Amino acid sequence: MMRSATRFGSDGDVLDIRGKQVWFRVVRIYAKRSYCSPQNSALKRTMNGDRKHFRKVAGKYDYLPADYSKLIGEQEKHEKAKKKPMPPSQLVECVQRLMKMICDIRAMEELVMELEYDATKAPLGKVTEEQVKAGYAALKRIENFIKKKEFSKEFVNAVNEYYTKIPHYFGMRQPPLIKTQEQIKVEISLLEALSDIEVAIRTLNVGENDLTINTLDRHYANMKCALDVVEAKDSRFEMVDKYLQTTHAPTHSHYRMRICNLFAVNKEGEKEKFIGNIGNRMLLWHGSRLTNWYGILSQGLRIAPPEAPMTGYMFGKGVYFADMSSKSANYCFPQKSKPGLLILAEVALGNQEKLLNADYNADRLPAGKHSVMGLGAMGPDPNGNLTLEDGCVVPYGQPIALEANKAQGCTLNYNEYVVYNTNQIRIRYLVEVDFIFDF
Structure with missing residues (x-):
């Protein structure tokens, strides 16, 4: 999948609509050229035609791999779980409350959104350890430019690379250039949170198909x-x-x-x-x-x-x-x-x-x-x-x-x-x- 998270915005994406992958692009209704081919559009925007041998081209969109393997059978699993009553928890009440509090995925989403992370482009369940490390590496490159006070085209490319690896949502605002140590610290806080959340979600998912144990008890055991x-x-x-x-x-x-x-x-x-x-x-x-x-x-x-x-x-x-x-x-x-x-x-x-x-x-x-x-x-x-x-x-x-x-x-x-x-x-x-x- 090709997607953009640079300072220059995004005008095309692959959307999941009722379980089907659909290429989406907003165009003028009188446009003569067809934009229905994601391959053609991706080639134009990345200067790459083969994702297996993808190489980032400066000023062009980057390739952000997305793993959809976990989506297979997910809906069926949830439907099956709904039909079967949940076994009661064996944990004492205060531990149950604690587990609900620290396993709250919605709270995790709210936190990263406060830090301006775009959870729609890169859902928390799809964040990988490699992606977080790539974010750290991009941020380290930005830090080197800040230390040398070199705010050149290469610096802008470094900021764009970071926003590509770690998508942000700024609404209608232009994504800011990361030019200060304080901004670096804020982004480190985001990456630290994403790192802990990545571990949490990966651990929470262990044994998720086992319907013989209470969900909270399973989360506790996995811990x-x-x-x-x-x-x-x-x-x-x-x-x-x-x-x-x-x-x-x-x-x-x-x-x-x-x-x-x-x-x-x-x-x-x-x-x-x-x-x-x-x-x-x-x-x-x-x-x-x-x-x-x-x-x-x-x-x-x-x-x-x-x-x-x-x-x-x-x-x-x-x-x-x-x-x-x-x-x-x-x-x-x-x-x-x-x-x-x-x-x-x-x-x-x-x-x-x-x-x-x-x-x-x-x-x-x-x-x-x-x-x-x-x-x-x-x-x-x-x-x-x-x-x-x-x-x-x-x-x-x-x-x-x-x-x-x-x-x-x-x-x-x-x-x-x-x-x-x-x-x-x-x-x-x-x-x-x-x-x-x-x-």
């Missing part, structure tokens, strides 16, 4: 991540709640958080791969949007691929954690009407490289170092630390000014902890919170 409810009277609940409330940063005072549900997490394979023997293990916060969590719980926290630009990763490509709950909660994008999800992970920090300023190449750790700590001006009082029976440290002391860090000229408000090996991470708790706004 390969056990979630056990921690009751409010449990000492672990009290510990997590204290950590949440005590380390809410003073600069994030426009909202408060309240725990709705707490789940102890046992992600399949994490315990066995965890390299806790490097020492300096801490229980730290990590937050993300609701739509990312099924992908995260299915595959674990992941590091940006080599294709991704460096922009947006203050200390290089790694997994970022905080000792202040609200610092991580801000990455949930708090709203009155929606709960948020954070995790508490046991992180093996080992020998830390401590930095005062951003360093995009910090992932190139010096010999003997295992992680990076970005030093903040405020953090939990170390005298208030709790050491658990297994030796993991919970930094839930009252926030204090860290004068030693300030004296050295630190530029961060709060500490950042970054690891570059996911085997240094073991997820221990999933925390569902309500956001309470006082205005």
